Amino acid sequence: MAISALQKARAQYSPKLPSSIASGNVKIKEGAATQSVADQDEIKKLFPNTYGMPIVTFENGGGCGKASMPAFNVGVILSGGQAPGGHNVISGIFDGLKSINKDCKLYGFLGGPSGLVDHKYIELTSAIIDEYRNTGGFDIIGSGRTKLEEVEQFDKGIEICNKLGIKALIIIGGDDSNTNACVLAEYYLQKKAGIQVIGCPKTIDGDLKNEMIETSFGFDTATKVYSEVIGNIQRDANSAKKYWHFIKLMGRSASHVTLECALQTQPNITLVGEEVEAKNQTLDDIVNYIAGIVANRAAKGMNFGTLLVPEGLIEFIPAIKKLISELNDMLAANQAEFDKYENVDQKIKFIVDHLSKENAAIFESLPTAVSKQLALERDPHGNVQVSLIETEQLLAEMVSKKLAAWKKEGKFVGKFSTQHHFFGYEGRCAAPSNFDADYCYSLGQVAAQLIASGKTGYMSSVRNTTKPADQWLAGGIPITAMMNMEKRNGKMKPVIQKALVKLDGGPFTFFASKRDEWANNTCYIYPGPIQYFGPSEVCDQTTKTLQLEHK
Numbered sequence: 001m002a003i004s005a006l007q008k009a010r011a012q013y014s015p016k017l018p019s020s021i022a023s024g025n026v027k028i029k030e031g032a033a034t035q036s037v038a039d040q041d042e043i044k045k046l047f048p049n050t051y052g053m054p055i056v057t058f059e060n061g062g063g064c065g066k067a068s069m070p071a072f073n074v075g076v077i078l079s080g081g082q083a084p085g086g087h088n089v090i091s092g093i094f095d096g097l098k099s100i101n102k103d104c105k106l107y108g109f110l111g112g113p114s115g116l117v118d119h120k121y122i123e124l125t126s127a128i129i130d131e132y133r134n135t136g137g138f139d140i141i142g143s144g145r146t147k148l149e150e151v152e153q154f155d156k157g158i159e160i161c162n163k164l165g166i167k168a169l170i171i172i173g174g175d176d177s178n179t180n181a182c183v184l185a186e187y188y189l190q191k192k193a194g195i196q197v198i199g200c201p202k203t204i205d206g207d208l209k210n211e212m213i214e215t216s217f218g219f220d221t222a223t224k225v226y227s228e229v230i231g232n233i234q235r236d237a238n239s240a241k242k243y244w245h246f247i248k249l250m251g252r253s254a255s256h257v258t259l260e261c262a263l264q265t266q267p268n269i270t271l272v273g274e275e276v277e278a279k280n281q282t283l284d285d286i287v288n289y290i291a292g293i294v295a296n297r298a299a300k301g302m303n304f305g306t307l308l309v310p311e312g313l314i315e316f317i318p319a320i321k322k323l324i325s326e327l328n329d330m331l332a333a334n335q336a337e338f339d340k341y342e343n344v345d346q347k348i349k350f351i352v353d354h355l356s357k358e359n360a361a362i363f364e365s366l367p368t369a370v371s372k373q374l375a376l377e378r379d380p381h382g383n384v385q386v387s388l389i390e391t392e393q394l395l396a397e398m399v400s401k402k403l404a405a406w407k408k409e410g411k412f413v414g415k416f417s418t419q420h421h422f423f424g425y426e427g428r429c430a431a432p433s434n435f436d437a438d439y440c441y442s443l444g445q446v447a448a449q450l451i452a453s454g455k456t457g458y459m460s461s462v463r464n465t466t467k468p469a470d471q472w473l474a475g476g477i478p479i480t481a482m483m484n485m486e487k488r489n490g491k492m493k494p495v496i497q498k499a500l501v502k503l504d505g506g507p508f509t510f511f512a513s514k515r516d517e518w519a520n521n522t523c524y525i526y527p528g529p530i531q532y533f534g535p536s537e538v539c540d541q542t543t544k545t546l547q548l549e550h551k
């Protein structure tokens, strides 16, 4: 296979590890029992075997993780959207297992969770692993969004694990996939199947985090890639001074990606979904806010600017959120009847006829592109596919109309020409930054140690990440400790609580203190591309989000 010079040089990179793991002589320390973040009684009832387990940390010295352990086999699954660093998690698992016993084997299930159910797998040999070290993408085994939730699927998993002598599965995924990992761990314990299940926190969205999981992997690299391009666009905007650039950024629900990119680039306008919800804003409020800033800049002769909008914005507008919630319940109750209609207009009519009067009116008032998306396209977890809603274009059109009206009233004197961009897929398979390369490799090594320590229902955890890697703290967090009950497809379900942007947290507070200055002036920062080689202060920078959260 032909490879680039960077890939060749990057293959030689040795990821940095927490000193406890690097010592090769790991001792496990158990902390106090945990409880779920909310709804303790319900979660305890649903997870009698995996509820209340202690947080564990790894330290230098002691017994487990030594080469004297008998060899065992492990299966790994990549689940959901791609995120930079997935290959390093797998190489970390591989090296971790080999350091425990060189005869341990690692199998990769192909194409996501469906590989486990359909018994599609490969053995990951050192030749394969070496080809993928420090590279972006999930192509080593592929990923998928099949939901593991049926007992039949779990039992198919037992069949293949028994056939391959697999004693543990590692599921690398976001909040939904790790929730399913925990359900699987609980089921395998109940059935005494002898198969452990460990999760790893992945998603560029950055919304799988809590006190013990400081960040999900991929967020660091993806936001650096987007910030590089936003910076380039800003330099173009500031050179030509003739366009407003409306830029939508991935992040299905939470606005972490958008906020981080704003902190790195200082655009003129940044919308944060969580704030829109807290302030009970309507689409019209948002349009007025944007148009006001465009008009102010135009009055000072600046007919250009940049705006960042999170792809999940629509779902945070309270009126639309209520509508989606009723829509989800209604569709869950009437799915069979709804599915009979093939024609889009008939489906939309069905929805309007079955919604409350208030929500039907809101649904009908939405631009057609948005109402169609809300009605038709869901992922296997029931989420609205916000990456398909062209919010950046919708906002630009609405602002343009508003400004035309203001022009007639003499409230706007200037020009308003827009360019639209959507950044998401561009960053999900980038070569991992040093942070993600190190963090992911460590998560993989930690997962191997959790298995060697007999743990199940845990998520691999690496903390203290704003410090140099040798000071990182390695361990495991019971997944049930992150859970609460939420409504999914019309039913209450145990799920990992999503981390939304905290409006009283460090990153948002800093942004809010600066945004007026950034709106009224041109304070752009041009971060440039990720640096893989060079001084540590350039190459090993963590995200601003992590820095401000841990100040």
Ligand code: FBP
Pocket: 079, 080, 081, 082, 083, 174, 175, 202, 203, 204, 205, 250, 251, 252, 311, 386, 387, 424, 428
């Ligand atoms: P995960 O939560 O699975 O990591 O995926 C997140 C994400 O990248 C979102 O940012 C985006 O909305 C979505 O995936 C796009 O999904 P798809 O890859 O199926 O188009």
